[in-house]
Structures are given as structure tokens and as C-alpha cells.
Amino acid sequence: MATDRAAFHVRDRWALVTGASAGIGLAYARVAAEHGFDLVLTARRKPRLDELAQELERTYGRRTFVVPADLAEPDAPQRLFDAVQQQGITVDMLVNNAGFGSRGYFRKTQWKDHAAFLQVMVTSVVHLTHLFEPGMVERGWGKIVHIASLAGLMPGSAGRTLYGPAKAFLIKFAEGLSGEHDEDGVTVTAVCPGFTYSEFHDVVGNRDAVSRLPKLMWMDADTVARQAYEAAMQGRVVLVNGAPNRALAALMKHFPDRLARELTRRGAPRAGAADDQT
Template sequence: MGEPRRTILITGASAGIGAALARECAGRGYDLILTARREAPLLALADELIAHHGVVASVITADLAEPGAPAALVEEITSRGLSVDGLINNAGFSRTTGFLSTDPADHAAMIRVMLTAPVELSRLLLPGMTARGWGRVLNVASLAGQMPATGGDTLYGPIKSFLIKASQGLWLETQGTGVHVTALCPGYTYTEFHDVNGSREQVSSAYPKWMWMEADRVARIGWDAVEANRPRVTPGVANNVLAALGGMLPDALALRMVGGHAKRLDRL
């Protein structure tokens, strides 16, 4: 008998790094459960993956900003007779208009989508992975989680920092179980992310092309890392240098550096 087929659940799979990770996993022979708020792009992606790779790709729409959404998602997966062998927590967004200028409901939604949902989904799905002796959890964090927080996008970096630390803790807890846990920390990546939060023109003008990476390369590096059971991976030499600087610089200098980053965007 050959290896059993494994199924990976990907949140925020409709575009960007999530869609790139879906293509990467399908190319490696994994079946997929794709979830996001928008059904049409999920269905189109599922059709593409089925046609090109011959995998099973199921679509379940869910809004992880809604309280109770993670549990409802897992319940729907179970009702379809599916099991989850791997989890990619990718769904996310940001609000860059400033802490005091952002609707508190948007802050609450950010926290539920990017912090609460990954924790709840991991807690719901990890017992099955450990019982089967095989699992993969890839949490899509950010270079921002390794840097001082940026004024104007005040919650994004701290949320991603939490996700990195939580991933490292889970990595320690799951050693010897057959479950691998990795935090993926990309820097600037060509996706819809900056279009959604309205910063595409600013960030594209503010930073040179060598600082940007393609989503498919980020996805490949991320999945290689979780297969190798690395607790954290930061794609790209420049991003690793920035992450190292962020950890070594005194607070006053580091905050001045990211403060200059915010002002640079504001001037554009």
C-alpha cells in the first residue's frame, strides 16, 4: 500500500499567498480544502487545481471575522466526511489609517481573523493530527512580526509577532508527534493584500523592486520549511537582514527606523 492521501486546509485561499500555497501543495499531491469569504475565486482555483494536478479540492466559504466561525468551519468539514491533515492559517488583512482613525469593529475583526482564528483552528485540528501521527501547520506571519510596530498600522505587527511566538511554542509541544509547525514570515510580496488595504501605490513607489518577492516563491519556501520542520522561515536575503537588524537595534533606533518608514509612505 502507498502513502495515504493527505488533505490540507487553507484559509484565505482565494488569492495571493494563500492561492500560491494551494498551487504549491496541489503540485506536491496534497488534496485541499479551500476557504475564504469569496466563493467565486475559490471555485475557479479549485477547478484549476483539479484540472492541472488531479487532486481533490473542496470549497467551503467562511468569514473568520465572525465569532464562532472556526468551530463552524470544522463542523462543516466533518459533516462532509473530510479530515484535515494539514492547516495553513493564511487569512488576514490590515487597516493603515491609524489606531484612532480605525473603526473598533475593524480592529476586532483583525484580531479574530489573524489571531483568534489560527489559535482556535489549531486547537480544534491538532488532536486529530497527533492521533494519526502526521500533521503540518503553517502559520503565515510576516516580517512585520519581527520588527518594531509601525505607527498607523499599529495592530498588524504585534498580531504577527504573537503568531510567530505561538508557532514556536507549538513547534516545541509537537516534537516527536509527527506534526510539524512553522511560522512563515514574508516581507513585501506581490499579492492583492496592498490593493485591499489601499496602500498599493504607496508601497510600490516607496520601495525598490529588489525588496519584493513573488507569491509562488514565498509559498515554495514556506512549504519546504514546514516539511523540514523548521519553526520559522523568512524568505529572501534582504528580509533576513532586516529581521536581524530589528532584533539587534536599541529600541530608540529601531523605532526611529520604522517611524521613518511610516513617514515615507505618508509623503507619497
């Protein structure tokens, strides 16, 4: 059995990537296609997904299936699963990547916005995993990847009050779930990028603030995606992308909690996290 798994060939297997219309998700879809996966692409912006699908078919000769979906809608994961099933597609790699940042004090943000944030960042990830995981176990091979964040390993930060906890949840979820997959061919990986060039900070609206951060702290989406793919294929449970981010995560782990919180508090306004608190 172990030999069968080692010989598992990714060619003609399907990977499903959420948030494939931009940034890390788009880059991950390209990397997976390059390695022989066919791709289910989902996000809200269909024209972008169609464009990517054509590129992956043309460049890598892969099959693609585009399913536009808004993951803030509670029934989106089930609809996505049903659409994939109806095509006879079996998903062997699930990449929970879709996401966005939050900005502004918790009490100043309407509940409907908090609820949508939690739906996309937490509940949809858990729901999609619950839908696709049993098929992977049945087939004896599967990769579940959550794109979490370095923020999930740092103390909570004012103005991004739900972002860190949402990402910490994904890391703990990956750790727990991976423990349920000893020896069955399925692995679960939480990927923790730091600042990454993508559309993320334009959507949050703090591009100017984060642009002032040192270049050393930034990575490009392609590098993050390649490292994420490799970590998933190696079955790593948690990956922190890049040496500076790994150093920061290690420091925060070893600092006394109060000092770590104070350093995070001082750094937050520079990152544009808590600058609209009126």
C-alpha cells in the same frame, strides 16, 4: 515509529488553506496540490475558490472541497471544522494564511473594525489550530503553518498599530506550540514574508506608496508559497522569506531598540503605513 513518520506519504492527504482566493494562499494551494495534497479551500469569495478548485482538479488530479467562510465571524472556525468533518475529511496540513492590513491611527478606527481585524488575524488562527491539532496528534503526523510577516519581527509601526503585534503573536504562538510537539510527528511553522506581490496592498489602499519601494524588497507569491511549503515539510519553526528580509530581521535584532524604532518610524510613511492620520 520514526520510520513510519519518515515514510509518510502526502499523496491523498488533505491540506486546508485559509485565504485561498488570492495571493499567497492561492499560490500555496497550487504548490500543495502539485505535491499531492487534496485541498480544502476557504475564503469569502466563493466564485474564485470554485475556479481554483476546478484548476487543481484539472491540472493535478486532486480532490477539492470549497467552504466559503468569513473568518471575522467568531463561529466561522467551528463551522469550517464541522463542514470538513461531515465530509469525512481529515486535515493533515492547516495553513492559516487569510489576512489583511490595517492603516490609520488606532484611535481613528472604530472598535468593530479592530475587533474584526483581531478575530481574523489572531483569534480565528488560534481557534482553527485548536480544532485541527488533536486529530494530527492522534494520526502521528501534521503540519500547522501560520503565514505571519516580517512585520512581526520589526518594531511596532504607527498606523499599522495592530498589524505588527498580530503577526508577532503568530510567531510566538508557533514557537510555543512547536515545543509541545517534540517527537509526535506534528510541526508548527511561522512564515515571515516581506513585501509580496498580491492583492494585499490594494485591499489596504497603499499600493501607490509601496510601489515606490525598491524592487529588491519584493517577492512574488509563488516563491513565498514554495518556500513556506518547504519550510513546513522540513519542520522549521520560523522562516523569513528572502535574503533582504532576513538581513533586515537580523539587523533589527542587533540594533539598540531605540535606533530600531527610529528607523522603523522614518520608513513607515514611505510604505504608506501612517499617511492618513488626520
